[in-house]
Amino acid sequence: MNRNLILGAALSSLVLLAALVSFVWTPFNHAALDIPAKLQPPNAQHWFGTDHFGRDMFSMIMVGARTSIAVALVAVGIGMVLGIPMGLTAAARKGSWLDEFIMRGNDVVFAFPSLVIAILITAVFGAGAINAIIAIGIFNIPVFARITRGAALSLWEREFILAARVSGKGIARISAEHILPNVANLLIVQGTIQFSLGILAEAGLSYVGLGAQPPTPSWGRMLADAQTMVSFAPHLALIPGVAIIVTVLGLNLLGDGLRDWLDPRIRVARA
Amino acid sequence: MLRYALKRLLSLTLSLAVASVVIFAVIEVAPGDPASFMLGVNAQADTLAALRAELGLDVSKVERYFNWVGGMLVGDFGTSYTYRTPVSQMIADRLWVSLPLALYALTLSTLIAFPAGIYAAARRGKPGDVAVMGATQLGIAVPNFWFAMMLVLVFAINLRWFNAGGFAGWEDGVWTGLHSLTLPAIALALPQAAILARVMRSALLDILAEDFMRTARAKGLSRRQALWRHGVRNALIPVLTIIGLQFSFLLAGSIIIEQVFYLPGLGRLVFQAISARDLIVVESVVMLLVFAVIMVNFLVDLAYAAVDPRLRSRT
Numbered sequence: 185m186n187r188n189l190i191l192g193a194a195l196s197s198l199v200l201l202a203a204l205v206s207f208v209w210t211p212f213n214h215a216a217l218d219i220p221a222k223l224q225p226p227n228a229q230h231w232f233g234t235d236h237f238g239r240d241m242f243s244m245i246m247v248g249a250r251t252s253i254a255v256a257l258v259a260v261g262i263g264m265v266l267g268i269p270m271g272l273t274a275a276a277r278k279g280s281w282l283d284e285f286i287m288r289g290n291d292v293v294f295a296f297p298s299l300v301i302a303i304l305i306t307a308v309f310g311a312g313a314i315n316a317i318i319a320i321g322i323f324n325i326p327v328f329a330r331i332t333r334g335a336a337l338s339l340w341e342r343e344f345i346l347a348a349r350v351s352g353k354g355i356a357r358i359s360a361e362h363i364l365p366n367v368a369n370l371l372i373v374q375g376t377i378q379f380s381l382g383i384l385a386e387a388g389l390s391y392v393g394l395g396a397q398p399p400t401p402s403w404g405r406m407l408a409d410a411q412t413m414v415s416f417a418p419h420l421a422l423i424p425g426v427a428i429i430v431t432v433l434g435l436n437l438l439g440d441g442l443r444d445w446l447d448p449r450i451r452v453a454r455a
Numbered sequence: 456m457l458r459y460a461l462k463r464l465l466s467l468t469l470s471l472a473v474a475s476v477v478i479f480a481v482i483e484v485a486p487g488d489p490a491s492f493m494l495g496v497n498a499q500a501d502t503l504a505a506l507r508a509e510l511g512l513d514v515s516k517v518e519r520y521f522n523w524v525g526g527m528l529v530g531d532f533g534t535s536y537t538y539r540t541p542v543s544q545m546i547a548d549r550l551w552v553s554l555p556l557a558l559y560a561l562t563l564s565t566l567i568a569f570p571a572g573i574y575a576a577a578r579r580g581k582p583g584d585v586a587v588m589g590a591t592q593l594g595i596a597v598p599n600f601w602f603a604m605m606l607v608l609v610f611a612i613n614l615r616w617f618n619a620g621g622f623a624g625w626e627d628g629v630w631t632g633l634h635s636l637t638l639p640a641i642a643l644a645l646p647q648a649a650i651l652a653r654v655m656r657s658a659l660l661d662i663l664a665e666d667f668m669r670t671a672r673a674k675g676l677s678r679r680q681a682l683w684r685h686g687v688r689n690a691l692i693p694v695l696t697i698i699g700l701q702f703s704f705l706l707a708g709s710i711i712i713e714q715v716f717y718l719p720g721l722g723r724l725v726f727q728a729i730s731a732r733d734l735i736v737v738e739s740v741v742m743l744l745v746f747a748v749i750m751v752n753f754l755v756d757l758a759y760a761a762v763d764p765r766l767r768s769r770t
Contacts, residue, residue, distance in 0.1 A: 288466065292473045295748040297707040300741055304478065307729045307737040308485040380596075387598050388711050392726065407601055411715070414604055415612045425601035432596035 189441025195434025199427075203249035212240035214247045215399055223417045233419045235409065241419070244401045245427050251313065251402040252431065255395070256382030258317045260375050263324020268371065270325070271332025272359040275340060287333065290326035298323035298385045306394045313396040316389045320382050331374050335367040369446040376439035380432045387428050403428050459760055467753045474745045479520050482738045488512070489536045492732055510534065523738070532739040537731045542739050545724060552622055553713070553720035556636050557705040560643035564705075565698060567648040572655025572694075577682055579660060587652065594649025599708060603642035603715040610638060620717035639716045643708055647701050654697045658690035665689075692762055699755035703748040 206214075211231070218238030226233045232241035270290065274283040296304075302319035309315055339345060340363070348358050389395035390404030398405070403424040410420035490506040491498060507513045511522055511533070526533060532542035575587040611619040623635040662668065663686055671681040710722030717723075721740055728736035 288469065289473075291466075292470050292477070295470065295474060295745050295752070297704060297744070297748065299707050299710060300744050303710075303725055303729065303737065304481050304741055307732075307734060308481055384598055388600060391598075391600050392711055392714050392722075407598075407604065411604060414608050418608055421601070421604050421608070425598065425605070428598050428601065429593070429596045432598075433592065436592060436596060 186441055186444055188437045189445055192434050192437030192439070192441050195430055196438050199249050199431045199434060200253065202246045203253050206243070206246035206250055210240075210243035210246050212243045214239065214243035214401055216240075223413070223420075225417075225419055232423045233417075235406075235420055236413060236417070241406075241423055244406060245403070245423060248401040248403045248406060248424070249427070249431070251390075251396050251400055252383050252386055252428075255313055255317050255320065255386040256379050259320035259324055259382045259385075260378050262317070262321030263328045263378060264371065264375065267325040267328025268332045268364070270329040271334075272336055272363060274329070274333045275336030275363070276355045276359050278337060278340065286329065290329045293322060294326040294330075296323070299388065302389050302394045311394045311397060313400060313402075316386055316395040319389070319394075320385045323385075324378050324382070327378060328371065328374065331370060332367055335370050336363045339363050339366055369442075373439050373443045373446065376435050376442060380435035380439070383428065383431050383435070456760065460757060463753060463756055467749060470749050471746065474749065475524055475742060476520070478738055478742055478745070479523060482734050483516060485732075485734055489732070489734060493536055510536065527739070527742065533735045535728075535733055535736050537728075537733045542736055545736065546721070546739060546743060549719060549721045549724045551625065552636075552718055553706065553709050553722070555632070556639055556643065556709050556712070556718070556720065557702060559633065559636055559640035560647065560705050560709070561698065561702055563640055563644035564648040564651055564701070567644065568651035568655055571648070571652040573659060573682070573687060575652070575656045576659035576663065576686075577678075584656075588656075591649040591652050594645055594652075597646060599642050599646050600711050600715050602645055603639065603712055606638045606642055607715070620715070622716075622718050622720075636718075639709070639712045639718060642715070643705055643712050647705060651694065651697060651701065655690065655694050658693045659686055662686050662689045692759070696755050696759060699751050699758070703744075703751045706747055707744055 216239065218234070220238065221230070221234050222236055222238040224230055224234040224238075226241075230240050230242065232245060235241060235244070267290075270286050274286040277283045298320050301322050302316060305315045305319050336359070345358060345362055348362055353361070386395055386402070387404035387407070390402040391408045393405075393408070395404055396402040406424040407421060410417070410424070414421045488507075490503055490510060490512055494503060494506060504513070511519060514522070523533065530543055532546065534540070535542050535545060538545065571587050571591070575584040578584045607619050610616045617638050618635060621635065623631045625632040659682075663682070668681055668685060671685045672678070676684065706721075709720060710725065712718075713720040713722035714726070721744075725737055725740045728734070728740070
């Protein structure tokens with residue numbers, strides 16, 4: 185076990201736990217307005233203070249974690265479900281028109297930063313968490329397709345794959361039974377990284393109003409609300425920002441830690 | 456090299472063509488007709504028809520696509536539905552903010568990342584390296600728009616060194632313009648610098664393990680001399696690639712940062728256009744950003760192939 189892995193797992197679980205607990209318990213109702221108690225700095229009653237409507241920031245952060253995690257997780261799911269089969273197919277049919285078609289198609293998608301996809305989708309269908317998920321998800325597809333293809337290509341040259349072919353297994357079966365399990369580690373690590381990028385992207389999109397819409401709490405929107413009040417209530421901007429940083433840092437450390445842990449070569453090199 | 460360049464050029468053209476079809480198709484799905492949106496529900500049928508003709512909406516979709524693409528090729532991006540001014544003019548005005556901002560941020564990120572990455576690589580495993588790597592890990596995790604808000608809080612509101620937002624323009628001199636872009640550029644540069652410093656470090660560590668580095672030391676060069684004369688120069692190749700790729704991300708990233716500082720750049724333009732349903736502006740700005748990404752990738756590929764001949768044979 186390495187330090188990155190432990191610290192990353194601890195930070196990530198903390199955020200995940202906050203999100204899960206928020207379904208059954210938050211210190212206050214996250215949507216309850218309490219104008220007389222507005223803009224309180226952190227104190228014994230409101231651990232993270234209150235916002236301009238007197239809503240409890242701690243409860244909002246907990247519920248906001250749900251939005252961030254849900255958006256980023258589904259977006260990674262979209263990227264994996266569509267990208268991995270593409271990468272596997274392209275690798276299995278290396279050099280064919282299908283390989284060329286899949287990878288050039290992915291190159292085009294790769295030229296659209298997730299923000300640009302979000303702008304395009306929002307311009308047509310309006311803003312919302314679902315459209316943010318789709319935008320980040322589409323951005324993830326070529327990432328997984330490329331990683332899968334790259335890793336699978338070298339596997340296809342290996343002898344155990346040749347053995348599987350000789351035993352009469354088809355391309356699809358070899359991809360599923362032999363290639364996929366051998367690239368899984370890599371994909372899990374990349375999944376963690378895309379997850380953290382997804383959290384950042386969701387925060388950015390909801391900050392500019394292209395993500396989750398009120399009343400759904402989201403960290404990015406909390407920051408957008410805080411912007412005009414940052415001079416007299418800095419905790420409104422500090423706390424959601426720290427929440428984002430802790431989550432992204434945790435996931436990045438977890439990704440680094442997993443990579444080192446899952447890759448025997450690095451483990452040996454470190455020892 | 457020429458063969459490789461031509462092949463890449465063909466794939467560049469193809470990518471641009473596909474991207475333009477995708478963008479056009481997505482925008483076409485948008486419900487509602489811009490002309491009736493502009494004139495309101497009580498518009499007369501003949502006024503509506505006249506406006507549709509004026510905006511070029513009265514022809515088939517295929518024809519409109521080719522009009523749009525053909526127009527862009529000669530710098531005509533159409534006419535804004537809301538402002539009735541040429542879109543190309545609007546974009547050009549805004550580019551005078553967004554482009555310098557992206558370049559400024561790129562310069563800053565390079566200036567921060569190079570020394571940090573080289574320092575960390577030279578002290579691999581020592582406290583200095585651990586500190587720099589820890590800082591970059593944090594830099595990657597910080598959302599740039601949040602960092603921007605913190606910069607405003609400290610340097611604009613408390614210390615009053617900069618304005619909290621707005622753009623002074625270039626009329627009063629380059630310095631005034633740059634001054635109002637400084638905080639946005641720092642905010643934009645930080646996460647990129649963190650990534651770049653890590654790339655610089657790992658590229659340099661790869662080079663330091665090469666035989667020619669040992670030869671350089673054996674020739675009698677000190678560690679420092681070998682690092683600077685042979686190490687850094689060779690590590691620059693992968694680093695330059697990342698810098699190229701970062702530029703397009705900076706251009707897109709500036710869209711969010713412009714919101715924090717109320718800068719009249721491409722980002723503001725595109726968000727105003729979204730709320731006004733000025734889809735032709737959205738379409739053109741998105742196409743321009745995608746063009747920038749594809750173009751920069753193409754140039755990076757070419758530069759890479761020029762430096763490293765082995766890459767030319769690879770497809």
